[in-house]
Amino acid sequence: MSTRALEIVATWVLAILWVSPLVYAVWTAFHPSAYATHFSLLAPWTLANFAHAWEAAPFARYFLNTTLLVGVVLVAQFALCTPAAFAFARMTFRGRDTVFALVLLQLMVAPDVLLVANYRTMARLGVVDTIFSIALPYLGSAFGIFLLRQTFRQVPQELDDAARLEGSSLLGRLWRVYVPLARPTYLAYGLVAVSYHWNNFLWPLVITNSVTTRPLTVGLSVFASTDQGIDWSIITAATLMTSGPLLLAFLLFQRQFVASFMRAGIR
Amino acid sequence: MRRESLWAWALILPALVMLMAFTHWPAVATLWDSLYSTPRGSRPPVFVGGANFRDLLDDPVFLTVLINNAWYAAVTIPASVALSLLMALSVNTALPGRSLVRMAYFTPTILPMIAVANIWLFFFTPDYGLFDQILSVFGGGRHNWLGQMSTALPAMMAVAVWKEAGFFMIFYLAALQSMPPDLAEVGRLEGSSRWSFFWRVTWPLLMPTTLFVMVNAVINAFRLIDHVVVMTRGGPNNATNLLLYHIYETGFRFWDTAAAATMTVVLLVVLAVIAGLQFGLLGRRAHYR
Numbered sequence: 001m002s003t004r005a006l007e008i009v010a011t012w013v014l015a016i017l018w019v020s021p022l023v024y025a026v027w028t029a030f031h032p033s034a035y036a037t038h039f040s041l042l043a044p045w046t047l048a049n050f051a052h053a054w055e056a057a058p059f060a061r062y063f064l065n066t067t068l069l070v071g072v073v074l075v076a077q078f079a080l081c082t083p084a085a086f087a088f089a090r091m092t093f094r095g096r097d098t099v100f101a102l103v104l105l106q107l108m109v110a111p112d113v114l115l116v117a118n119y120r121t122m123a124r125l126g127v128v129d130t131i132f133s134i135a136l137p138y139l140g141s142a143f144g145i146f147l148l149r150q151t152f153r154q155v156p157q158e159l160d161d162a163a164r165l166e167g168s169s170l171l172g173r174l175w176r177v178y179v180p181l182a183r184p185t186y187l188a189y190g191l192v193a194v195s196y197h198w199n200n201f202l203w204p205l206v207i208t209n210s211v212t213t214r215p216l217t218v219g220l221s222v223f224a225s226t227d228q229g230i231d232w233s234i235i236t237a238a239t240l241m242t243s244g245p246l247l248l249a250f251l252l253f254q255r256q257f258v259a260s261f262m263r264a265g266i267r
Numbered sequence: 268m269r270r271e272s273l274w275a276w277a278l279i280l281p282a283l284v285m286l287m288a289f290t291h292w293p294a295v296a297t298l299w300d301s302l303y304s305t306p307r308g309s310r311p312p313v314f315v316g317g318a319n320f321r322d323l324l325d326d327p328v329f330l331t332v333l334i335n336n337a338w339y340a341a342v343t344i345p346a347s348v349a350l351s352l353l354m355a356l357s358v359n360t361a362l363p364g365r366s367l368v369r370m371a372y373f374t375p376t377i378l379p380m381i382a383v384a385n386i387w388l389f390f391f392t393p394d395y396g397l398f399d400q401i402l403s404v405f406g407g408g409r410h411n412w413l414g415q416m417s418t419a420l421p422a423m424m425a426v427a428v429w430k431e432a433g434f435f436m437i438f439y440l441a442a443l444q445s446m447p448p449d450l451a452e453v454g455r456l457e458g459s460s461r462w463s464f465f466w467r468v469t470w471p472l473l474m475p476t477t478l479f480v481m482v483n484a485v486i487n488a489f490r491l492i493d494h495v496v497v498m499t500r501g502g503p504n505n506a507t508n509l510l511l512y513h514i515y516e517t518g519f520r521f522w523d524t525a526a527a528a529t530m531t532v533v534l535l536v537v538l539a540v541i542a543g544l545q546f547g548l549l550g551r552r553a554h555y556r
Contacts, residue, residue: 008362008363010357011357011358011362011368012364014354014357015367015368015372016371018371018375018429018433019374021375021390021429022375022386024386024397025386025389028389080285081282083278083279083282084278084279084282086278087275087278087279088279091271091275091278092271093271093272093275093276094272099279099283102291103286105290105291105542106286108538108541108542108545109538110486110490111289111290111293112511113489113490113511113531113534113535114289114290114293114297115514115515115518115519116297116519116528116531117292117296117297117531118289118293119519120524121288121289137289137290138289139285140281140282140283140285140287140288142286142290170274195377199379201379201381202492202493202496202511202515206515206519217379217382217493220381221381224385225497232389235385235389236385236389239382239385240382242379242382243377246378247374247378250374250377251370254366254370258373258437
């Protein structure tokens with residue numbers, strides 16, 4: 001019995017160790033700079049660091065940019081991946097397996113790796129430094145197609161046949177039978193996609209160059225490297241602020257988040 | 268049948284065009300570029316054959332970067348996989364405050380890597396960063412964690428493991444929870460110790476999950492370099508320079524597109540080898556289809 005107690009203690013120690021960087025960041029962000037590295041239970045709490053950060057850089061604009069980016073990606077991915085996944089799941093045509101294998105290649109070679117060539121494509125299209133250009137390489141998503149195909153394949157064929165007998169067209173069946181049944185997959189995929197693109201950094205760093213297009217991650221890095229020098233309280237406040245919405249959403253919908261990531265990962 | 272074919276292609280085409288335009292085409296273009304010289308001013312690119320690859324082999328920075336990335340992968344992959352398994356096993360039992368513990372493990376994965384990098388940059392600060400403060404209690408001196416050749420790369424590895432382990436834990440947890448409970452019952456009746464039960468039953472059953480997690484860890488080891496941009500910019504003296512970061516610098520700070528393309532080809536080959544291994548190891552398992 002005592003080994004069990006020991007295990008419980010060890011688990012808790014690891015958990016506390018794991019979360020302590022975050023706790024420390026929260027401490028720093030909510031206290032005056034003087035207490036950034038100096039702990040005291042009597043230290044006054046403050047929101048001044050957040051106010052400073054908010055004023056020192058156009059974070060409101062960055063929030064807007066990121067929201068737009070995530071919105072565009074999400075809508076376009078759903079619109080593009082749904083029909084493709086349906087065709088791969090429920091239709092027969094020559095070359096299907098070859099094309100599907102080509103699609104899956106993207107799981108390994110993400111657009112992130114092909115920065116230089118994609119930058120040139122954007123330059124040719126004349127869309128460098130636009131929110132659209134951040135989203136563009138990710139709109140056709142192998143991951144989304146794969147996940148939805150798996151879900152569509154599990155829809156009972158009888159439902160499809162019944163709708164067909166009632167005279168539903170192909171698109172009508174996709175829209176009224178398949179999409180509603182795949183709702184949990186859409187939720188799972190949506191959460192994964194939102195957190196991926198909210199957090200994405202390298203490609204936006206390369207392709208954006210101005211306040212009106214920069215997403216939060218790039219804005220934060222510009223802010224932390226140039227504007228603030230070494231005031232850690234303000235930098236930490238900005239850091240928490242930019243990841244705040246996602247973190248808050250996670251804490252509120254923890255169960256759905258975890259279930260979604262699990263669903264998205266089992267493949 | 269032909270009508271159905273036409274429909275199918277019509278449904279697939281929009282997504283396929285986007286995929287081809289930003290994954291397949293740039294991959295082919297990169298291969299092409301690696302055989303040409305970098306255009307400079309009015310001088311157009313010239314076909315140079317394998318010269319870019321030969322130059323790469325003579326470039327000491329490139330070799331350093333490759334070795335760094337190999338070390339980085341060799342440490343972060345097993346460390347985060349082992350930790351994630353340990354976390355999953357510990358959370359998969361009746362435990363007081365179980366959901367809190369799970370949350371503590373998982374929360375770092377929700378943060379952007381760039382936010383993680385900012386937070387840890389502060390911890391690694393000499394003198395008044397968290398680590399030096401803790402060490403000073405035990406009489407330790409001042410450490411320039413990110414500024415020293417010997418500690419900079421290990422510091423980056425720690426950041427990556429912290430960010431990643433909780434994510435992989437989720438997949439192990441899913442696998443553990445789908446295991447039939449009577450298995451553990453049989454083990455108990457047999458009187459086998461938990462240690463031997465784990466190695467004889469649990470670990471083999473987790474193999475598909477381990478492979479899946481490993482592949483993701485490998486991809487991340489070569490793809491996720493946000494923290495390098497924020498924390499060290501590859502320094503000191505290239506001690507934390509990783510392959511993709513070097514490509515980024517070569518392509519966008521020195522505008523040597525031929526060299527960047529050549530290194531991207533190397534990266535693509537690495538990823539292709541991993542994809543091949545995944546296909547060989549996972550291909551026949553029910554896991555995929």
